[in-house]
Amino acid sequence: MGRLFPVILLGVGALTLPYSVQRVFLDTPIERTMGTVQKIFYFHVPLAWIMMLLAVVCGVAAGIQIRTRSERAEATAIAAAELVLVAGLGVLLTGPIWGHATWGKAWTWDARQVTTGLLWLVFASYVLVRHFGAAGSERLAAALAIFGAVNVPIIYYAVKIWKTTHPDNNVVGSLPPQMWASLWPALGGLLAMTLGLLWARIRLERAEIALDEAWVGVEDAPQEA
C-alpha cells in the first residue's frame, strides 16, 4: 500500500492535469480586462497555495522532529522543504509572467512577491543546511524551518508597511463562479501530483535514514574474528 499510494496519486494527477488544461483553455470564458493571459491564474494560484501548505507542513514536521526526534517527521520535513522549492519555482516563474502582461512590470516588489521570494530563500537555505551541514545539523535545520514558517506573516506585514504602494490585485477575489469551477481541477491535479511526490520522497528519505542507521549498526557491532 505504501508503495502503491504515490503511484495512484501521480496517476490521478496525470489524468486530472490534461483535463484541467483543456477546461481552462477551451471551456472557460476569456477574462475581459486581462485577456488570454489570465489563464496563467489557474496554475499560478494553486501552486502558491500548495507552496504555502507545504511550508506549513515542513514547519510543523520540524517542530515535531525537534521535540520527539521522530524519524517520520524528519523525513516529512525534508520532503516538504524540497517540494516547497519546486512549487515556489513555479510560483516565482508564473507570477512575473502574469505581472508583466497585466501590470506591465514583471517584479513590482509587492508584499506577496517579496514574501514568496524570501520564503523560497529560507527553504533553499534549509535544503542547503540539510545537504551540506555536518552530522547533528538536523536540529539546526529544523529550527530554521520553524523560523521560516513563523517569519512568513511577519515578512508579509513588514513589506506591506515598507512598500505602501503595492498594486491592488483584488481581481482574484471577484471571479465569476465559472472561473472558480475551472480552478478546482487544476488545483486537484497539482495537489495530487504534489502529494504523490511528497509521499514518494518521504519513503525514499526514510529508507535512507534506515540505511544510515544500519551502516552505523554494522560499524558499531563487535568485530568477529
Place this chain on the structure above:
Amino acid sequence: MREAALSTLPRAKNAPMRLPRQAWLLARNDLRQEMREWELVATAGFFTLVVLVMFALAFATLSRDAQVLAVPGMLWLTVAFVGALTLTRIFDRERESDTLRALLAAPVERLAIYLGKALVTLLVLLGCCAILVPGVVLLFPAAAPLAEHPIQTVTLVVLGCLAYTSVGTLFAAGLATSGGKNVLLSVILYPLTTPALIFALVATRALIENHPDFSKYLSQLAALDIVLVGLSGWLFESVLVGTGARRAPTTRRRRG
C-alpha cells in the same frame, strides 16, 4: 577562569533569580576575556570602518533625496555584515578550547548560555554602531536627523541589533555544536533576519524623514524583538543538545 565563574553559580536556591544571574556571569566571563584580547571588538570595529568607507566611496555623490533612501539600507546592511562576522566568532572560543561541552555539563540553565552569548554579541554590535551611526551622519548630510534625535536613534539601534542578535545567536550556537561549517551561518542568517532588518529599515527611514509613524514602527520592532527572543529561547536547548532519545545525535553517517 571559566571554572571560577561557574563555581560561584548558586545551585538550586533562588530559582527566579538564577537565570539572569547565571546569564550575567557567563556574559561577564566572555567580556573579561574580550577585554584582555580585544579580538571581537577590534576586528568587528575595523570591519565596520572598512564597510563605512566602502559605502562612502560608492554613494558619496548621491543626491540628498537619494541619500534618504540609501542611508537606512547602508546602516542595517553594515549591521548584518558585522553581525555575521561577530556571530561566526562568538562560539569559536568555546569550540577551540572545547569548553562548550563543559558549559553544557555545568549546572547552569541552558537558556542562560543563550542569553549570555546574545548579550555579548549585542554589546559588540552596539559598539560597532557607535562607530557606524556617527560615521554615517558625518558622511551623508541627509542622515543629520539621526544626530538630532539621539534618544530615538539609540532606542532604534538597540532594538534593531537585538532582533538580529536573538536569531543569530541561536543559529551560531547550533552550528558550533554540529561540528563546523561556519559558511552555512551566512546562508541561514541573511534570509532569516530579513524581517527584522526590514522593520529596522522602515523605522530608520521614518526617523530620517521625521515621519509621525516612527513611534508606531518602533513599537512594532519591539514586538518583533519579543517574538524572536521568545522563539529563540524556546528552541535553544533543542538546537544545542536535542531532546528525546531516538538515537545519539552525532552517530549519523554521511554518505556520498
